[in-house]
Amino acid sequence: MIADDDPFIRKLIATTLADVAEYALHEAADGVEALVLAAQLEPAIVFLDIDMPRMDGIETCRSLRTLDATRDGTIVMLTAGAEREREAIAAGADLFLTKPFSPLELLRLVDELHSQLAAAGPGH
Amino acid sequence: MTDILDSDVRRLHDEIDALRRRLAEREEAMCAKERQLERYAADLRETYKRERERTIELRGSYMATVRALSNAVEARDAYTGKHAERVAAYGLALARETGSALAQDPQIEFGFLLHDIGKVAIPDAILFKPHQLSEDERRLMQRHPIIGWEILREVDFLGEAKHVVRSHHERWDGDGYPDGLAGPAIPYAARVFAVADALDALTTTRPYRQAHGWVEARRIIQEEAATQFDPAVVAALARIDDTELARIRAAIS
DSSP states (O other): OEEOSOHHHHHHHHHHHTTTSSOOOOEESSHHHHHHHHHHHOOSEEEEESOOSSSOHHHHHHHHHHSGGGSSSEEEEEESSGGGHHHHHHHTOSEEEESSOOHHHHHHHHHHHHHHHHHHOTTO | OHHHHHHHHHHHHHHHHHHHHHHHHHHHHHHHHHHHHHHHHHHHHHHHHHHHHHHHHHHHHHHHHHHHHHHHHHHTOTTTTTHHHHHHHHHHHHHHHTTOGGGGOHHHHHHHHTTTGGGGGSOHHHHTOSSOOOHHHHHHHTTHHHHHHHHHTTOGGGTTHHHHHHHTTOOTTSOOSSSOOOGGGSOHHHHHHHHHHHHHHHTSOBTTBOOOOHHHHHHHHHHTBTTTBOHHHHHHHHTSOHHHHHHHHHHOO
């Protein structure tokens, strides 16, 4: 799931990741939508923009970690700079990508996560 | 008074119109840029997927080539059969049991498969001599690890595998050859190899004796822990079930 208030960034990430690994891609426009969708979809990986209206990435991350659907999933925060990375990790993010993010880093990250989950066995 | 206001208002209208036009143009230019960026993203994705596929193909090619080489070496000796492949399988099981990163490294499997490649330089008369070798003959035979090392020296993709080829006859107590390395100085893969190799040798029928059972083979290997073999690797062997060993042997024969 990709949560970012900028529709173009959402589109760019979705295009970059389209059928690279066996994941369905979904989009959310802000933190509130992200929580609703996450509960329905149980996404294996969530990308969160740190700056979103209504509920920012940090708060959304904390809330996602309280949901059964996303307690143990992978959360990647899209941060604007080094200062907020520790905050992101403290909020429960597993990884972060600094904007402007490297699309190659994004691709490798998704592939790596996919093979880790596959190695962990079925039911993941 | 109103004339002056009128012309001001008209000017403002004109400016607003001009700004609106500029804004529209900027938005269109922005859309064009976004569309172009989208194309970049899509192309990057496809390039990435292609590269990923090529890497998998390449690894497959390397493995097939190494297997072919390994089979070529073994083809001379009717009795070795799938020895190298079995040793590689036992070796990987041992590496996994010790939790070594070795288990994930294809280079190590390459080394196990190619360990005796140096034997291509040993004459038939010596290689197949049915009785005890003379001093000279033994010295020549014991060159095969170095010959193998020389043969593979320029093959970069083999990496650590070359150490298995060179050091697979070293002994934990330093009495091995060609370099007389002892203990942890022996490359880890070579220490794992030694145990895997002995295991297969003992549990295969040879011209001069029947195959031992798993229990007997383990006992014989245990006796050589800390002399010939790394005791930690021997301990790892003890943790692997007979059933798994039997499965490997059944799969590769």
